[in-house]
Amino acid sequence: MFHQLIKHISLLFVILAGTFLTACEKQVIDLVPIDKFSELTAFDTPEHCELSVIGAYDGAQCGRYGDSYSRGYPFGAASILQGEMRGEDMNLTAIFYDITYSATYGTSTSNNQYYWENSFECINRVNTVMRGIEQAVSEGILTEEEGDTYKGEMLFLRALTYHGLMVHFTLPVNVSGNNDYGLPLYVTAINTPDEIKAALLIGRSTVSESYGQILKDLDEAESLFSDNAVHPVNGITRVSKGSVIALKTRVYLHRREWEKVIEEAAKLVSGEEAPFVSPVGGYQLAATPDIPFTSYQNNTESIFSIENSSDDEASVNGAMAAMMSARTGGRAIVTSSPTLYNSSYWLEDDKRRELLLYRESDQYYFCDKYKEVLTRAEYAPIIRYAEVLLNYAEAALRTGDRELSIELLNAVRNRSLSDFTTQAYTSSSFTTDKEWLEAIVWERRIEFHGEGRRWEDIHRLAADDLVSSGGIPAKIEYKNASKSNAFAVNTPVKEEWYTSSRAFIPYDDKRFLWPIPVNDIVRNPTLAKQQNAGW
């Protein structure tokens, strides 16, 4: 009787359980994320492909800093601020960038580490998207042409990112040493444990091989764009043929292949007299020098910028406006330097001085190219038409075409002069190539002030035959120079503004290059043996 009862009850229990079991069990364990795509669906429609491509741009814009916040690494802001802080034309008012400014970095310094790590995350994200796009094309989800355009965009981002790394982690092409180390070249996606194993065997290429890959990517990218138009979604922040060619003029300039600079620049510069207009993308200089900044979303001069918005920017701890601006709410940490302000190359009535903001309290000038201190939404300028013209001017000069060079230099400079008819350079302004080249380099310093280009020039010119930078320049100590009437055009920069702790560092010092950060030294056995010399 008892056993009977047990049996019945057990049966009841089993039935009760059985009824709800499947339903309830499924409800609690067959779950899929609702906040994320599975990788199986990331490229399964044309719309998803577009989303994934935009995700690759995000990799170039705002990587991880620490665990959560982004500070615009590598290109959303960091390349600009690091580029300025490694140079001398902006001074530091606080501790914030001191490690960069004073060159006291090491293998675990956050700035270098996140620059390196986010660049490589961007590269693998680009490679991953390329793989997905190729798959989508092969499955007929995208047309051949759509796939090519996406691939062109991705190759540009890869080249840009590799070049961004070159100027911080490898020596310039004309400096030997450091085992001729370039960068480890990852050209296919790393998505599985097996691919991780294979990629760990890849060591550093040579400087020449790295440049070779960058240019190969850019050549291929150029060929993949079917027309000359700018990108329909956003002509400035999405890549098109013009962006690719413009970047090539920069990369060839760094590679000191002047003829190639001319060849590429000529594609974007028609004719030999100003005003110059690009047949590809329709680029031309804006009427006044402030337009690329006040109208950063829509102007004819910005060839490629990294897109930021008020909802997606490099934060108060990274954005250009937050760091440079002395407007209300700006942190005013990175200021303009007397080295540039006082330069005789920068005429007192030059319109570009209107892009400086004076603050009486510390008697200092601040860069005013980025005014949106509260939203920090400004795009990060990566390459402008003015740079293409100046790249061209330099290459023309170095190959003996001084006349064209002066024309190109004046094209950029004249628009900012209050009266170019009297102030423009003429063939008699300077006599030697060296003097002309100095004028071009100064023009770049003035024109691109606050855009992070300064370090790139210091790097590529470290051992230049004519205008050698020689290494990391000595830095002004802001505390010494503020409130000391430091700013006066055409006056010398005083010795007493400098300190011994921020002295000049020659390019053969290990600090000229950033070290490979510690996490790769620890986890990448191949790279661990290929650290930059001295680190």
Next chain:
Amino acid sequence: MVISYVGMASQELPVQASMRVVLKLDAQNLDEVVVVGYGTQRKKDVTSSIARIAGEEIGSLSAPSFDSQLAGRAAGVQVTTSSGMVGVSPKFTIRGASTISSSGDPLVIIDGVPVNSGQKQQLYGRYNPLSDINGNDIQSIEILKDGAATAVYGSRAANGVVLITTKQGTKGSAKVTYDGFWGSSSASNLHELLNAREFVEIANEKFKNWDEDATEQAVYDGTDTNWNDYLFRKASQQSHTLAASGGNDKGQYYASLGYTDMEGIVRGSSQERYTVKANLTQKANKWLEIGVNAQASRTTLYGVMNEENSLGSVGFAGVRMLPNVAVFNAKDKTGYNIDADNRKALGRGSNLSYIDNGIQNIVWATDNNVNRSRSTRIISSGFGEVKFLEGLTLRSQAGLDWTGLNDYMVWNSESGDGYGYGGLLDEENTTYYNWNWQNILNFNRVFNDKHSLGLTAVQEYTYTDYEWVYSEVLQLSDPFFTEHIISGSFGDKSVGGGKTSNGLASYLLRGNYNYDSKYYVGASYRWDGLSRLPKDTRWGAFYGGSVAWRISREAFWEEAGLESWFSDLRLRASYATIGNSDLRDADVSSDVSGSNFPYLGTYSAKRYGYETGIAWSNMGNNKLKWESTETLDLGLDGSLFGGRLGFEFAYFRKNTKDLVMAVPTAPTLGIPYNRYYDNVGKVNNWGLEFNLSGTPLTGTVTWQADVNFSLIRNEVVSLVNGEDIIGDFTIVREGESIHAIYGFDYYGVNPENGNPIWRKADGTLVQFDTFGDTKINGYDYAVYDPEHPEDVSQPSSLSATDDRKVLGSSLPTWFGGFNNSFTYKGFDLNIFFRFSGGNKIMNVTRQSSLLNMDFSNNGKEILGRWQSKDKPGDGLTPRIGYGDTDVLFNDGFSDSHFVEDASFLKLANVSIGYTLPKSFLSKVDISKLRVYVQAQNVFTVTKYTGLDPETSTRRGADFDGMPQQRTITVGANLSF
């Protein structure tokens, strides 16, 4: 009067002025029950290792949450509260740390329902879900430790299980109680900072060592501010609980109302809580019983922004505030001392420049910025139990834990962090939702008075989801609009949100049998399916078995005459496999979905400026499977001298394998978060636990003492390819304990030039030539030769990869508690010590904050710096230089200079109570009134030079941690 004691026979005796009662062991009818998971067992028949803590031990203790008070109460259970701030959740480690990447928090179950626990943080305010529980409502807390006890919770048990049982009504007359206390708390220890004169000297020296002619930036003008006096305070606290309980044969009830209001010791912080609790059971007829357990609470926390190395945080900023400037400035429109030129920053006073990093006036920030977390919580469950026949029941129980957490943050526009935003308001609404449904079939029967059999079958489903929405507005038109987000009052805005979920389906069978309470055997088998694992590997089997032998019940025991003084002796052993279903990666807390779908390759929503996209965010692994832990437990329990001395010894071993770990990848490979999940590691824990309880004194003065002591060893046995997992301050390395402290080996200061010296891995000494000529290897590493200390010409290096080593364990290897209760007539006295040690802590606060080389204040230690050959200082603190924190102290890494012994002995609690005589109380119709005075965290004996050896901000490191609190309360327990 009736005398009763656990495990003893109750005796009814006439009341005399002085009496001596000898308790008799009652092994035969020991009916005290212990909650064991899906049921109860008679305590004496429990064959596993379960620690029980009675509710009254913790109910009257004043603390932001009751769980912190479990520290030191049970062997093998380590509870560490990282600071005395409100909202901080203590960290439990039950029988060692057995996981590396996944959660180490135990499973917490209240009245059978798994609940939300562990530290939560959405904005800057922290929230401890267990702080919603009123300690006065707790009847008992059982901590399941060994495999046999935890195996019934299968996949959720690897970190131990905490079962909380709330008070139930009892048959008999209604009882109304009031428990309340008032108290005052203050910081038990604060950093000693430089005064104004010292600061001026040190600050200028930092510059002058670099450049003798440097302008003196710091100027003494007579102002001398001790910022600690403004930031920390005596905080008042009060708590009141009113409860009623009662019942009859058919139904019982317990209901309570609670109110707690505590100020935090940091200016501006507080916690206020209202709780309502009702537990009802009702017998419908002979075979059906139904019941409801419900509680609702509302807790409002005004928290303190405190993150590691964060400019706006109290810990970071508090020690850096310039002591030669004032806190307030009547001339400033805010009334606070804010820099006229840099409105973000603290006012510079007479100094030539403002504080480095533009740190805000932290007193202004605590007064004007808000970090509020408000939780509204309902924990409820209902059950129906059908009794088919004697001993056979089917119980169906459904439970719900719903927490609505509202976080609100104000960054005032006038200064500080909010200045750059023009004022910023963040509001985040988070819902933690968890339901659980269990069907439990239970059979308990004793046959022939000898054979005792218990069988249990369970099916259980648990579902948890987590969703959040936040809105942020900035550029406020006026600071007036800060009480709430108000439409039209802001310039810019953003919104965000997310949702994720996980679930578990479980089936369990358990059987226990004992013969005459002499021979015991038990077994359980649990089958768990987890949504966090891929379909093919989702199901895991977990089983446990235990045996026990009560030697004292053997005939020979009595024959040998032992029974008269050695009344109980039992040997037990158990073995089980258990798992860890909480596979989250503790390091990537923001990536909540990654924790719920670690096996799945995913693309998450990302923006590129105005364009919206998706980006690869997790590398999948379809082979991911369960973590599993094998546990072995051997125990010996006994009772002597008529129960006056009880003991429990246990040896345990916990071997965990297939740890689900974030396998770190080389950043150059560009894998999202530089990791993917795999089953890779093995960790072993083993230890000994001792528990002695006795009554050394009986009579007029009684003394009851309990001491528990645990020894624990932890070893990482294997890792991915044997590779170290290197954190900032700690390392996970094979052969070492988890998160061993890892850093540079400091040697001292070069007496010749004040350079810091380290010992390299190859044994040679290296100094950093801070002020050397940069043309000849200055500002770089140079060989240090003790024979020629002045020689800095030989280049050397100090490498983060080669020259760091393990500097000690961050896990305590021994800990315990010593609890003493004395009574004398109406008086009672409780003295509770706890202790812990064998571990080291990296005092990053000292390295990075107190000895910072910025233009900001320092701790007193810096006064021991090297100044000259004639003033060599303390031999440890090098010559200081502005901006040189990295090179002098290896900021960002552990350095033995700052690695300290964290052993301590704490007088955790002293209370003196007096129970008023019945004769007096009966006149006013009160059945019991006890008044008491209590002091908590009275003193700490330790060599640790930081705030407290338990202060930590991550495993093994104290990085801008906050002080613990010392509390004195007076209270009353009243029964009608």
